[in-house]
Amino acid sequence: MSTAVLALQHINKQFGHGHTAVTALNDANFEVNAGEFVAIIGPSGSGKSTFLTIAAGLQTPTSGQVLLNGQALTKQSEKERLAYRFNEIGFILQSSNLIPFLTVTEQFKLVDKMAHRPFQQSAALELLNELALSDVKNAYPNELSGGERQRVAIARALYNDPSVILADEPTASLDTPRSIDVVQRLAAEAHQHNKAIVMVTHDQRLISHCDVVYRIEDGNMTRDNTATAQ
Amino acid sequence: MYLGLKEMRHEKLRYSLLSGVLLLIALVVFMLAGLANGLSNGNRQAVDQWHATTVYLNKNANQTLSASQLTLADKKHLQGTKIAPLSNLSGTLRTSNNQLKTTASAFGTSRNSFLMPTVTSGHRINGKNQLLISAALKDQGYHLGQKVRIGTTKKTVKIVGTYAASTYSIAPTVYTDTATLNRLKGSPVTSGQQQPINAFVTKRSHFKTSKHGNLQRMSINTFIDNLPGYSAEQLTLNTMIYFLFVIALAVIGIFMFVLTLQKQALFGVLKVQGIGTSHIIAALLTQSIAMALIGIGLGLAITVGLAQIMPAGLPFVINWQAFGIYSLALLGAAVIGALLSWRTVAKIDPVVAIG
Ligand SMILES: Nc1ncnc2c1ncn2[C@@H]1O[C@H](COP(=O)(O)OP(=O)(O)O)[C@@H](O)[C@H]1O
Ligand SMILES: [Mg+2]
Numbered sequence: 001m002s003t004a005v006l007a008l009q010h011i012n013k014q015f016g017h018g019h020t021a022v023t024a025l026n027d028a029n030f031e032v033n034a035g036e037f038v039a040i041i042g043p044s045g046s047g048k049s050t051f052l053t054i055a056a057g058l059q060t061p062t063s064g065q066v067l068l069n070g071q072a073l074t075k076q077s078e079k080e081r082l083a084y085r086f087n088e089i090g091f092i093l094q095s096s097n098l099i100p101f102l103t104v105t106e107q108f109k110l111v112d113k114m115a116h117r118p119f120q121q122s123a124a125l126e127l128l129n130e131l132a133l134s135d136v137k138n139a140y141p142n143e144l145s146g147g148e149r150q151r152v153a154i155a156r157a158l159y160n161d162p163s164v165i166l167a168d169e170p171t172a173s174l175d176t177p178r179s180i181d182v183v184q185r186l187a188a189e190a191h192q193h194n195k196a197i198v199m200v201t202h203d204q205r206l207i208s209h210c211d212v213v214y215r216i217e218d219g220n221m222t223r224d225n226t227a228t229a230q
Numbered sequence: 231m232y233l234g235l236k237e238m239r240h241e242k243l244r245y246s247l248l249s250g251v252l253l254l255i256a257l258v259v260f261m262l263a264g265l266a267n268g269l270s271n272g273n274r275q276a277v278d279q280w281h282a283t284t285v286y287l288n289k290n291a292n293q294t295l296s297a298s299q300l301t302l303a304d305k306k307h308l309q310g311t312k313i314a315p316l317s318n319l320s321g322t323l324r325t326s327n328n329q330l331k332t333t334a335s336a337f338g339t340s341r342n343s344f345l346m347p348t349v350t351s352g353h354r355i356n357g358k359n360q361l362l363i364s365a366a367l368k369d370q371g372y373h374l375g376q377k378v379r380i381g382t383t384k385k386t387v388k389i390v391g392t393y394a395a396s397t398y399s400i401a402p403t404v405y406t407d408t409a410t411l412n413r414l415k416g417s418p419v420t421s422g423q424q425q426p427i428n429a430f431v432t433k434r435s436h437f438k439t440s441k442h443g444n445l446q447r448m449s450i451n452t453f454i455d456n457l458p459g460y461s462a463e464q465l466t467l468n469t470m471i472y473f474l475f476v477i478a479l480a481v482i483g484i485f486m487f488v489l490t491l492q493k494q495a496l497f498g499v500l501k502v503q504g505i506g507t508s509h510i511i512a513a514l515l516t517q518s519i520a521m522a523l524i525g526i527g528l529g530l531a532i533t534v535g536l537a538q539i540m541p542a543g544l545p546f547v548i549n550w551q552a553f554g555i556y557s558l559a560l561l562g563a564a565v566i567g568a569l570l571s572w573r574t575v576a577k578i579d580p581v582v583a584i585g
Pocket of ligand 2: 045048049584
């Protein structure tokens with residue numbers, strides 16, 4: 001039995017029918033454990049976003065199954081899928097997924113409002129401190145630098161204590177030093193908080209900071225055991 | 231709630247603009263409602279004060295009091311309690327030296343009739359050529375003991391009593407007895423059962439037999455609806471008010487829809503994070519209800535303020551019941567306006583936020 005937090009087994013995803021059909025994922029197998037920072041690397045159009053949307057329950061695979069903590073996500077209602085995303089998954093999107101009219105602290109408060117619980121002030125302050133955001137906790141997203149915004153997105157994703165964090169090209173809008181900073185922080189958070197973090201990227205320079213690397217090309221996904229130093 | 235209110239706080243200008251537009255709409259609604267109510271009062275206040283249920287007019291009078299000709303003797307067709315004859319004369323009330331001149335609605339009825347208003351100063355009518363005047367006339371300078379004329383005759387009557395504010399056909403009322411009113415009208419018969427009158431007004435009554443001469447029975451509400459100009463005035467003003475509800479709905483609906491289109495990407499991101507359509511709609515509802523409440527509240531406050539400084543000639547009367555109903559209607563327009571964006575929000579696909 002697998003102990004994976006998130007596992008995708010024999011996933012196929014096709015768009016369209018007949019000779020215009022596109023196979024975005026072809027028998028993809030994937031797993032991530034708690035405390036692991038996994039990269040999925042591949043060129044544009046290779047199926048990375050399709051993979052993330054299936055893992056997040058935003059799209060259903062043509063065949064195969066997604067397991068979260070050993071439980072299959074099948075035939076969920078729209079409401080259950082929303083609850084799944086809210087409770088089990090933390091998202092970090094390409095550019096900012098922050099809400100423009102909420103301050104950094106309020107981004108956390110919104111999560112609490114949705115979960116019908118009081119503001120977890122000490123948890124929020126700890127995360128802000130960890131990610132060097134204490135000085136900007138009352139700032140709005142448009143007052144932050146690109147790097148700060150992505151750090152807030154990381155903090156917000158961790159704040160709800162999800163099973164797994166999915167990051168879709170989180171460094172796409174950052175320069176190299178800031179990209180490396182963000183990736184190092186993701187790695188540190190995975191290890192410190194024993195979180196499963198999956199990062200999709202097309203940037204080769206970032207993979208040295210990851211524990212496991214999957215390569216994807218034309219929908220074919222393979223685990224690359226030579227990529228990381230360990 | 232949280233999302234909606236935080237966004238309003240951050241985008242104060244944008245949301246105050248819509249609140250301002252709603253304030254203007256609410257203000258016009260309340261002003262029109264006040265005028266409609268004032269005009270309604272001016273037309274029917276005296277009728278309401280009768281607390282009557284049924285009116286009998288001549289069936290050829292087209293349900294109009296002034297066109298209806300009956301005689302006191304027609305009472306033989308009726309059976310019931312509190313049946314009062316009513317005569318009406320609209321004309322100029324003036325003092326004999328012409329120093330005071332006012333358009334007034336004069337009513338004649340029997341001296342002990344239930345239509346006679348309760349006297350607040352002076353005494354009830356107990357003899358010929360006596361007149362009771364309503365409060366507005368007293369305020370204009372008419373006083374007890376004064377001799378006045380009504381209409382074009384040289385005959386005078388003496389003011390013996392005053393009573394509460396009362397209007398009919400947008401003119402203050404005066405009351406006298408049937409015979410005196412007939413003298414003022416210049417009627418050839420001024421005593422006995424053949425005296426002309428315009429109507430019988432009753433509390434509870436019916437025809438004695440199926441033969442009832444040229445009498446026509448109608449409810450007090452039908453009578454009021456047929457007061458000259460009354461229905462047309464009310465319909466005009468109420469139609470304007472109803473159009474304003476449609477305008478409010480369109481303004482809120484379009485405003486919220488445009489904002490929704492602008493925020494599609496953000497809503498997609500919210501959905502990715504598990505914050506679904508119902509939470510987003512709740513935020514839109516919070517915003518439009520909050521804006522409507524601000525607009526309605528300020529609109530009411532300004533209307534009450536303006537009512538204090540309005541010229542006395544303007545027939546403006548605040549009716550809290552109508553204001554309450556119209557406030558709820560505006561709130562309803564805000565709710566529906568926000569819900570018009572529902573489909574658009576529901577169709578936003580979170581998948582587009584990824585990739
Ligand atoms: N909704 C869709 N309809 C049709 N084709 C799609 C759709 N989504 C993705 N694809 C196709 O699937 C392939 C993988 O796309 P995607 O997962 O977005 O790649 P990546 O994120 O790696 O750039 C591409 O060829 C793309 O055109
Ligand atoms: Mg992509």
